[in-house]
Every structure is written in C-alpha cells, then in structure tokens.
Amino acid sequence: MTAEPVELSDDLLSELRGIVEQRLSTSEAIREQHGHDESYHLGHPPGAVVFAHSTEEVSAVVKACAARGVPVIPFGTGTSLEGHVAALHGGVCIDLSQMDAVIQVNAEDMDVTVQPGVRRKQLNEYLRDTGLFFPIDPGADASLGGMTATRASGTNAVRYGAMRENVLALTVVMADGRIIRTARRARKSAAGYDLTRLFVGSEGTLGVITEITLRLYGIPEAVSAAVASFPDLEAAVNTVILTIQSGIPVARVELLDDVQMDAVNRYSDLDYPVQSTLFFEFHGTPSGVEEQSAMVQDIAKEFGAADFQWTTKAEERTKLWQARHDAYYAGLALRPGSKGMATDVCVPLSRLAECIVETRKDIDQSGLIAPIVGHVGDGNFHLVLLMDPDDTDEIARIKALNERMIMRAIAMDGTCTGEHGVGSGKIDFLVAEHGEAVSVMRAMKMALDPDNIMNPGKIVRI
C-alpha cells in the first residue's frame, strides 16, 4: 500500500463513476467533511467520496480499489471519537449514509435487519408500532453500521449489553470484494469461528459492513427513574455494586461527579446538591419497577444517600434525566470557547471508586477542568477534558493526563477504551493493554487484508 496519500488515478475515478455514476465527489468540502470525526484528532481528507446504495456497489468499489492497492475507508455519520475515519494514507471513502433502509422486521423473532446507514433514532421511530425497540444508546444519533464497527455501547449496556451482545449477523464486503454473511438469524449458534464478533469492533479494518441483523426487545410496560446524591464517590459506587450483586435489573445507572453536577446546575438552572450523584432508570412491570426502585433506595440509604427522588411520570423522568443528557454541553460551558477531549477507560467495578478518585486528584493537580460522567454499572467512565485548541501546552498536559489515567486503568485490570474504540488515537495504548496479543490481531488483519487497504493506520500498525 501507499505510505503517503497519492492522487487517485483518472482510471480509478472513471471506474468508480461507472459503478456509482454521479454519486462520487472529489470536491474539497465533501472530502474535508469525510476526513474527520467529532474528536480533536487531525482530519485527513480522502481522495474521493462515493455514496454507495447497495452491497453490490460497495463490493465493486472495493474491487476497483483493491486492484490498485488504494485504501478504502467506510463512513457512517462521522460521530466517532478516535480519528476512525481519517484517510491517513488517502484513498476512497465509502459513505454508507444513503444505505438507510430497514430491510426486514421479524417481530416474532424480535430481530431486525438494517442497512448500515440507518441511525438508531430512525430505527426506534420505525419500530414504534411493533412494541419493540433497540436499546443501545451511545448518546450520538450514530449510524448502526458505525455503532457495530466501533463496538459501541452507552447508557443501557448494564441491562441490555453492548453492540457485541446485540448483533446477530452481518453482511460484509471483504478486502477483495467478496461478499459474506457471518451468521444466520438463529439466536445462538456454535457453527465455527465467531465471524460476527470478529467484525463487531473491527472499525472498517477487515471489511465493510453492509447489512446488520440486530436483536430487539419489547418496550417495557413501565419505566421509572430516580436520582440520588451521595456523601462521596465510594458511597455511590458501593450502591451500584450492591445493586448489581442483588440481581436488580437496572436499565441504566449513570454517575455524575460533583464537578459535573455543578456544571449541570449552572447550565440548566437546576439546584441539585453538588455531590456525587447517581441517575437510575428501571424497566419492567408497574409493580416490578416499584419493587426495583424500593430495593435500590434501601441500598442507597444504607450508603448514606441524602435524598432519593423517584418517578414514573414521563415528563418528570425527562426532567430528571435532563442533567445527564446535558452533561457534555454543560461541561463545555464551564469554559466558553473550549473544546472537549472525551476519555474512555473502563475498569472492574471494585476498582472504579479508586480509579476515579485518583484521576480527580490528578486533574486538580494538573490545573485542568474535567467533569466526570460514568456508565457506572459497567465500570466505564468519561472525562470531558476542556481544552483551548490553540494552547499547545494545555493540550500536552491533557494528553499526559489521559495517558496516566489509561495506564492506571490498565494496571487495575481495565481497558483503554470501554466503547469508543481504538482508531488511530489509541494504537499505542492497545499495545500497552494487550501486549503479545496484538501480534495475533496483526496476523488476523494481514490474513484478511493482505495489502492493508481497509482503513489503514487504525487498530494495528502493519
């Protein structure tokens, strides 16, 4: 493959136009837009962008690129956070956003097959009349192709699992243009290597995902929400540990630290106590959610929760959760004009309080501003490190803090990324975390993409 971006040949562009007709762009604006995600990572525009309409078109485009050793970068909505879509070595970006059809809903089997450009809100809108929903919610209204490719999760994972648990089967275009189906629609299978899980989280480096079969769930009869403030972080985390050990099937449990709560109060004119706070959501029958909430309240009180606001009313739920939903923008508003760098470590639950407390100390000592929010049921938390994009010294301190936090998490048997993925931003941390196992990943990459044309420069270096 080309180490440096090269101009795409007229010959290739002409072959691509033969496949997608006018749905090819080499305009600077389109290329720029497709070369970066929502993170602070530098953009690298591809040489051209094609807007694919079918698996067959994707296959033909990949074949045309493969014949010339030209990189291929799949693109969904560009909401990734580790530089996943940057065309580090140039090449052709395949924009899948126009492949946005819901192909088939199987209500009795509680599954759905979609094209990769379908967004999660669009899917749930589509499903509304069936009484079913797709629970994975990473915050952004991401495409399901992108969520699959980055192994996304989010607030509901403590109850429903992440993308890993909820993808049943995929159609994938391989690096040579072959089209494979990774599995059928059976709920479980022991038939050979788990190709589905191989592509979930592969970030476009092994193939292009062009169809996704997902598990669905019945919309719960009753939903309730609760908010509780704790004297300290350990109390909040211990409440979560005991809740989960007790088998209470919380649908969501999110932690906001005192800095984040202060930011939320200012941003949305609320008056929550400026303390470590847990937001809960419960799904079930009316009596079930009441029982769950009562049990959690008992546990929270045991750990010193001062108040426990509980509601089943939709408007009040929305209001309770507003603080969580506003967290990112409330954080940014702490310093107008700043950008945020989102971190993503995940540790075993027993180490979470310690990891957050040490990280908070490090933030304060570094003179940085960073609210903390966490999908605390999974041990996953995010800092939003506020940065002045022009202050290179501050950026260096932020990167150093992130590195210390990641090494702390790894030392606690955790991971450098719970849900954002590796992209180009965490390639070195992947080695720190996995050691020798990265050479196994590299062997797999080289076996399935020998010319390294699939989103090169992401996950593993070749």
Add this chain to the structure above:
Amino acid sequence: MTAEPVELSDDLLSELRGIVEQRLSTSEAIREQHGHDESYHLGHPPGAVVFAHSTEEVSAVVKACAARGVPVIPFGTGTSLEGHVAALHGGVCIDLSQMDAVIQVNAEDMDVTVQPGVRRKQLNEYLRDTGLFFPIDPGADASLGGMTATRASGTNAVRYGAMRENVLALTVVMADGRIIRTARRARKSAAGYDLTRLFVGSEGTLGVITEITLRLYGIPEAVSAAVASFPDLEAAVNTVILTIQSGIPVARVELLDDVQMDAVNRYSDLDYPVQSTLFFEFHGTPSGVEEQSAMVQDIAKEFGAADFQWTTKAEERTKLWQARHDAYYAGLALRPGSKGMATDVCVPLSRLAECIVETRKDIDQSGLIAPIVGHVGDGNFHLVLLMDPDDTDEIARIKALNERMIMRAIAMDGTCTGEHGVGSGKIDFLVAEHGEAVSVMRAMKMALDPDNIMNPGKIVRI
C-alpha cells in the same frame, strides 16, 4: 502436517517427559479413552497423552510438538458430541483435567478466573458461600475449558446467555507456544479485535485455553418452577414467543414433545399428559417470580394450556424438573440396548413449530424413534435418535434424517448447531450453512496455525 497418524518419535516423547515427567502416558487404555467423546463418532486415539499442570507446561508441550509438526489435541472431560477430541491425524493429547484450580473469585466484580479443568458443578460448589453462581448448564458436568471451546449453552441461556456472553477473558497458548491474554477483567471493552470471542467456540483449532475469566450472577432470592401441557406444539411455541416478547425474564423454558413425555412417564413412573409440554423456571424476588409465573400462566391459558402446575418449594421443583433431567435416559429406555444420536439444530423462534412438526413427520415416516426436547426460548432443539449400533441400514437412515433436518433448519435461516459445535461431524454442514464465509474461517485458521497442528480435521478442512 502429517496426513496419516505417525508414531511419535522417541525424541519427542523424551522431550515431553522432560516437561511433564511421569505425567505422560502411551498406554493403549489411556490413549483409547482420550480418542473419543460421548458421541457415535469413531474414536481415534492420540499417540500419547500428557496431563498438564500449568500454562507454561502447555506452552512447552505445544512448542515441542510444533517443532516437529505433530498435532496437539486439547482434552477436558470428553463430553463433546461431534468427535471433537478424536486424534484424526495422531499427535499428542493434552489432558487439562488436572488443571482444576479456581484461581480467583472477585465477588464485587462478579467474576471468577479458573483453570480449564474446573467442572461446572465443582465451580458452583466452590462459589456457594459467596452468594454467586455460574448459570451455564449444558447438562453434562463438563469442564469449563471444554464448554468455552465448544461455545456451550444449555437450559439457562434464554436468560443468562451462552458461553459467548459469559466469558470475559482467556489465557491461550497459541500454535507456536506463545502465551496470550485475550482481554482484561473490565465488563466491556472496545480495544481491538475480539480475541475472546475468537477462541470461544474455536474447538482447540486455534490454540489451547489455559485460563478462563467468567461472569458470575447473584443466586436469586427466589426460584419457582412450572409445568404446562398444550393441545399441540404450535400452542406451546406461541406461548414461549409471547412470553419473551412480553419481556418476562424466564430463566429456563424447555419443551418436551409427546413422544418424550411418554418416555418420561414410563421411565419415572409419572402420569403427565402425553402432550407437548413446557417446563419453566423463574428467578427473582419472591413477588417477582410470582408475578412472572402469573403472567406466563395467563399467556399459556390463552393458547389452551390445560393445566399449569406451579411451585416455589425446592423439593417440588426438583420433582417437576425430574422429567426434563431424565429426558435422555428415558429416551434410551424406549428401546433397551440402543445408543442415542443427539442432533442440535437451532432456528428463529417464528419457524420453530414448523421445523419441529416437519421433523416429527419425517421421523415417523422414516420408521425411527426419536423423542424431541428443546431449549425453546432460543429456538434450539435436540432429537435423540435411537440407534442399534450394529444396524448399518438404520444408521444410514438416521444420518439421512439428520441431514434433511439440518438443511431444513438452514433454509429457515437457522444453524446446523446451536450448542454442540462442529467437530469433525458437521464440517460439511458448516459449508452448507456459511458458504463463502468458511473461506474466511480457513484464512484465520491458516494465519494463526500455519502448520495445521491444532486439533486438525475439526471445523475447517485445510
């Protein structure tokens, strides 16, 4: 690699003795015992059996074999069903049953790390005082290494998932003797390719699993069980579909058809109606299991269930479930002296009734005897096809019936194996099911085991 079994060289045996000392056997009895599983598949004894005591020993043994291109076959308890442990090309069997230590329980994180020879009953015995348990129950008291390697599941999978969902991390000895750890203990991770899921279900063909970190669950406060008889199979299956759509978190739901119920009645002197029957188990709080049971009873009545026996008492639960537990032996007793061939298709739930009805018709037309039991919440069902091991004509008819059933299941978007795995018995069915995707599996196998020494002749042909 060697296409035909060859004598192991004195040189190799001497090196192996240097590693495991007196824990090497070339006795015919030991070799025979390690060359076959519990299935009807022909045994193939390995050239030698080593009883490993540590990851480092396994690594040294694999290195010694790799240097000579000699096959390596891992062995747990030998309870597999598709010829998984047969040494088709000779080689060295690594018996892992003496690596049976529970290494670490992390109660707060609800996980445990075990050596591969730990059996599931032993693990739950060990965990009893912690209030935690490991739910996966494939029937046999298999080793956790074997359960991981075959992607086992069983009766609890509808609620707790299969091995795929419950393995957090593995230590694996690769084909060249390198030792890797596939992940850390965080509940979720987006850090690179999912090596854990790659080895879950790899049947010893990519490496030898030497440590397993598993998810645990709190022992439910209350457990209740129920049995209901239905006018026909569709009514039973529709009850299950509506139960799952309603979000009722049944822990177990097992189907026994009329032939199986008749067998159970005769075997255990019971008097259940000879009809399609569902066995349920509910886990939760006392009021929760009562609510679940009441909801399921309403649904069952809607579909014409004649009676619905429900109990929370441990003895009565045991009695209710006895029929399910006895199913296999009750089936065999229908024809004394026979052996059973266990089949394992799994289809989307919406096709399950149709698949079973057509299969039952086929069984009856073929003049064979075969009770049906099913993990019906997952769409997975088993026939126990009774065979006279000396009647080659009958065996041929049984194999033909199994093939028709598998092709029927695949045509219904199902799989040839829900939980038993491929071994050597389903290599051709894997191709029928996966088509081109098998070439991707083969590329992965060749990348990670280029000399094809890891359990050769299983999953994919090289």
